[in-house]
Amino acid sequence: MKKILIFGIIILSLLIAGCKVQEKEPVKVGAIYQETGTGSDWGARAIKGVNLAAEKINADGGIDGRKLAVIYEDSKSTPKDAVTAISKLIDVDGVKAVLSQQSSVVMALSPIANENKIILVDTGATTPSYTSADDFTFRVSYTATYFAKEISSMLNKKEIKTLGMLYVNNDYGQGMLKTYREYFNGDIIISETFADSAADFRTQLQKIKEKNPDAVVFASNPTQAGIILKQREELGLTQQFYTDANAMEYQSALDSAGGAAEGVIYASQFYDVNRTDDSFRDFNSRFMQKYNESSNPLSAQAYDGLMVLAAAMRKCENPADSECIKDGLYNISIKGIIGSITFDRYGDVIYRPTIIKTVKNNTFVQYK
Amino acid sequence: MIEAYLIHLLILIGIYVILAVSLNLALGYTGLLNLGHIAFFGVGAYTSALLTKSLGVPFPVAFIAAGLFAGLFGFILILATKKLKGDYLALATLGFSFVVYSLLLNWTSLTKGPLGIPGIQKPSFFGLAISSNVSFLIFVAIVCVVSCFIIYKIIKSPFGRLLEASRDDEVGLKVLGKNTFKLKAKAMIVSAFFAGIAGSLFAHYISFIDPSSFYITDLILILTIVIAGGIASFKGSIVSTFIIILIPEGLRFFEMPSSILGPARQIIYALILLGILMLRPKGLFGRVDLE
Amino acid sequence: MIFNQLLANSLIIGSIYALVACGFSLIYSTNRFMHLAHGASVVVSAYMLYWIFSVLGIPFWLSCILTLIIASAVGFGMYRLVYLPLQKKKSSNVILLLASVGILILIENLVLLFFGADVKTIGYIQVQKGMEILGAVITPLQVFIIIVSVILLVALYIFMKFTRLGRNMRAVADNKELAGIMGINYKRIAGFSFIIGSFLAGIAGILIGLEQNLEPTMGLNLMIKGFTGAIVGGITFVPGAIIGSYLLGIAENFGIWWLPSGYKDAIAFILLFIFLLFKPSGIFGIDKGIKK
Numbered sequence: 014m015k016k017i018l019i020f021g022i023i024i025l026s027l028l029i030a031g032c033k034v035q036e037k038e039p040v041k042v043g044a045i046y047q048e049t050g051t052g053s054d055w056g057a058r059a060i061k062g063v064n065l066a067a068e069k070i071n072a073d074g075g076i077d078g079r080k081l082a083v084i085y086e087d088s089k090s091t092p093k094d095a096v097t098a099i100s101k102l103i104d105v106d107g108v109k110a111v112l113s114q115q116s117s118v119v120m121a122l123s124p125i126a127n128e129n130k131i132i133l134v135d136t137g138a139t140t141p142s143y144t145s146a147d148d149f150t151f152r153v154s155y156t157a158t159y160f161a162k163e164i165s166s167m168l169n170k171k172e173i174k175t176l177g178m179l180y181v182n183n184d185y186g187q188g189m190l191k192t193y194r195e196y197f198n199g200d201i202i203i204s205e206t207f208a209d210s211a212a213d214f215r216t217q218l219q220k221i222k223e224k225n226p227d228a229v230v231f232a233s234n235p236t237q238a239g240i241i242l243k244q245r246e247e248l249g250l251t252q253q254f255y256t257d258a259n260a261m262e263y264q265s266a267l268d269s270a271g272g273a274a275e276g277v278i279y280a281s282q283f284y285d286v287n288r289t290d291d292s293f294r295d296f297n298s299r300f301m302q303k304y305n306e307s308s309n310p311l312s313a314q315a316y317d318g319l320m321v322l323a324a325a326m327r328k329c330e331n332p333a334d335s336e337c338i339k340d341g342l343y344n345i346s347i348k349g350i351i352g353s354i355t356f357d358r359y360g361d362v363i364y365r366p367t368i369i370k371t372v373k374n375n376t377f378v379q380y381k
Numbered sequence: 382m383i384e385a386y387l388i389h390l391l392i393l394i395g396i397y398v399i400l401a402v403s404l405n406l407a408l409g410y411t412g413l414l415n416l417g418h419i420a421f422f423g424v425g426a427y428t429s430a431l432l433t434k435s436l437g438v439p440f441p442v443a444f445i446a447a448g449l450f451a452g453l454f455g456f457i458l459i460l461a462t463k464k465l466k467g468d469y470l471a472l473a474t475l476g477f478s479f480v481v482y483s484l485l486l487n488w489t490s491l492t493k494g495p496l497g498i499p500g501i502q503k504p505s506f507f508g509l510a511i512s513s514n515v516s517f518l519i520f521v522a523i524v525c526v527v528s529c530f531i532i533y534k535i536i537k538s539p540f541g542r543l544l545e546a547s548r549d550d551e552v553g554l555k556v557l558g559k560n561t562f563k564l565k566a567k568a569m570i571v572s573a574f575f576a577g578i579a580g581s582l583f584a585h586y587i588s589f590i591d592p593s594s595f596y597i598t599d600l601i602l603i604l605t606i607v608i609a610g611g612i613a614s615f616k617g618s619i620v621s622t623f624i625i626i627l628i629p630e631g632l633r634f635f636e637m638p639s640s641i642l643g644p645a646r647q648i649i650y651a652l653i654l655l656g657i658l659m660l661r662p663k664g665l666f667g668r669v670d671l672e
Numbered sequence: 673m674i675f676n677q678l679l680a681n682s683l684i685i686g687s688i689y690a691l692v693a694c695g696f697s698l699i700y701s702t703n704r705f706m707h708l709a710h711g712a713s714v715v716v717s718a719y720m721l722y723w724i725f726s727v728l729g730i731p732f733w734l735s736c737i738l739t740l741i742i743a744s745a746v747g748f749g750m751y752r753l754v755y756l757p758l759q760k761k762k763s764s765n766v767i768l769l770l771a772s773v774g775i776l777i778l779i780e781n782l783v784l785l786f787f788g789a790d791v792k793t794i795g796y797i798q799v800q801k802g803m804e805i806l807g808a809v810i811t812p813l814q815v816f817i818i819i820v821s822v823i824l825l826v827a828l829y830i831f832m833k834f835t836r837l838g839r840n841m842r843a844v845a846d847n848k849e850l851a852g853i854m855g856i857n858y859k860r861i862a863g864f865s866f867i868i869g870s871f872l873a874g875i876a877g878i879l880i881g882l883e884q885n886l887e888p889t890m891g892l893n894l895m896i897k898g899f900t901g902a903i904v905g906g907i908t909f910v911p912g913a914i915i916g917s918y919l920l921g922i923a924e925n926f927g928i929w930w931l932p933s934g935y936k937d938a939i940a941f942i943l944l945f946i947f948l949l950f951k952p953s954g955i956f957g958i959d960k961g962i963k964k
Binding site for chain 2: 757766769774775778780782896934
């Protein structure tokens, strides 16, 4: 009799302990970013933002008393490795939501997310093709439209008639080409492309030089941007070069240009580090404290991405119910760092301001 | 959740066993120094992916078509390299890998080039979808066992003995009046066929393919498996696949960042290859030397 | 004017391929097997220059000398540690080829491990607009590279034909045993071929590292191009490798004037494949014992 009682108490306490363990189990979210590879500049910034957001969420009590745990995977800047990463996150870690960026990566992840009913939040990819209606994919990032539109209106105002395009051959570059075709009034008389891993652009620049467009727009990763500007100087191309912040606003771009970046014009997210509103000041100072550098748009987008995801999760009884999170996101409205966050039926965030910047004395300044 | 990861590994092993055994048929038993095997894998993968995605062809048809189309490429290769021997044959087949890779990369209107093909569906037979990983593993296991059985039967048959004779003493065989080219062609086509269906399995499992999966690094992996297992050793190829796929996985327990994991894995493959070549060129179970 | 620029571009890239091809061809001429790990010698040199000059801050010319010594040592090391033991076991050329591929993959990944995958620059040359010569724009460094490869072309021809070491190398290549009987120590000669060949790889690594940027996979890419140049020109005739490289450069640059730029590598692959199929001895090579 005694033995049965003791046995019963042990089983009962194990069950209770098990329940308690279940309760305290963290809510897991996946984050697939470029820790290595050609996009590592972008990945580094995003990870900083996500980290900071996770800290804040947990400091504010987590998700209904449970801790939020972010599981990072390296996309290696290739869709192939990102696909392996998301499979692991879904099968092994059991996440119901994933953050990511890079156009080609999110394009490859999107069908997998939808098939498995996993929320996919893009925090940096610009390709228009990612936009799809009523499904599990969302975006808190500037798209090519914002940048291309801004530069195009500048070109149109200057009455530039002919344009040359030099773009990396992936979803990001092709997205840019498509968008410029839409918004630029003149003719794109030549478009040349190059591989994601290319480090030599002389042939393409040569062909562009021959066609002699009034201006040239390029889209690439930061290191390539620097090399493009360096080689165009060596080859003697005189037209003004334009691009977007994803290619340009990085130290690695300035380094690989070796001084040839002077004067390039690019569209950037409007991100004023001197903003005085409380929530921004709080974010920026925490960022500076943790990373010893000023915050930047890509980090802020990633931060916002996790914050809005957490907000939707909190509204759900079961944070693992991805259908509930999905509905929550389509109906949500919160104040993010970049701006207010609401999603249209395609899951794209609405309204973002852009400005034009340039490189002067090897620093990024607003273009006047 | 470790089981999920184990299932993933077993699926990969199943696919690579088919690749290894089919390569061994050509390289080990027939003596064809084919460094172009990865091209057949790629052709199969793209064929299957494009047929199911763009043309809505049912999976079983695409699956077989992948093998047949890869077989066609095998025929082209053996025809082109008819007169070559030794390391020149090896290099020409390597060149063939490069040319196919280039085609996959540049024929963008067909293959979408570096952007790759995302969203490849899981296989479905007459309405029955293979949706979970467990069912996919069962499917791969069945295909693998059937493929191995067929290739084993070929090896043990009189035809198989002729292939080995052609490897060991081609001139002698010709003297006896055998058309050695026909023999080699058949072996190459069969070898390519199975590489093609392995490609189809791969594409429908990973759901995303791009040309980078069908280049040098993966070729080295298959070569290492076959050489380590032993030339002309059926058993060796199978055992070797298990060992070589599983060893780098042990690295995961050391909690290394992925910037180290990636190159570390390649270094292990290279060391295994060099080690086998230098210390035990017959491989684990091999009976024959590389000529 | 386009024609002149295309020609200039062909000469520049042809010279770069030639720098890689000549060392490879020298080693093949003497040893009669494909030392594909030669590309690894080039990568190692470029990264060593980066490390010694850009990271450690040692003066440029001293860095170059150290780099060249390291390159030669690495090449020699490959011979003594891998190829010679395999040759002693009477390994076939195929095994040596596979071993060289193994070495190439090993070294490239070691570089990747230690230096990371991101592109690196050796910031020695200032960015400036090139000079205009006959309607083509070309920088001083590029002119220097072309001159170096032409000098090597002449120097290697003289070396192989007229010096004793050169003649010994050819003797060993033709018939190792016979050369041995004639009193030539073929192990020593082979060792020399690796030292000199890898020294040339060192030169290639330095110049290419300055002109292009560094990334770990550059070895494989350059090896494929250099190898193609060597095959096209005739792998048994060392100066032929240089000429073949120029032909490859011309084919690539004039080819992609009409084709989309992505096809550049495809041109090299197709050229390689065609030559391997129809004329493996290349344009200048002699058909000695290639088909066994």
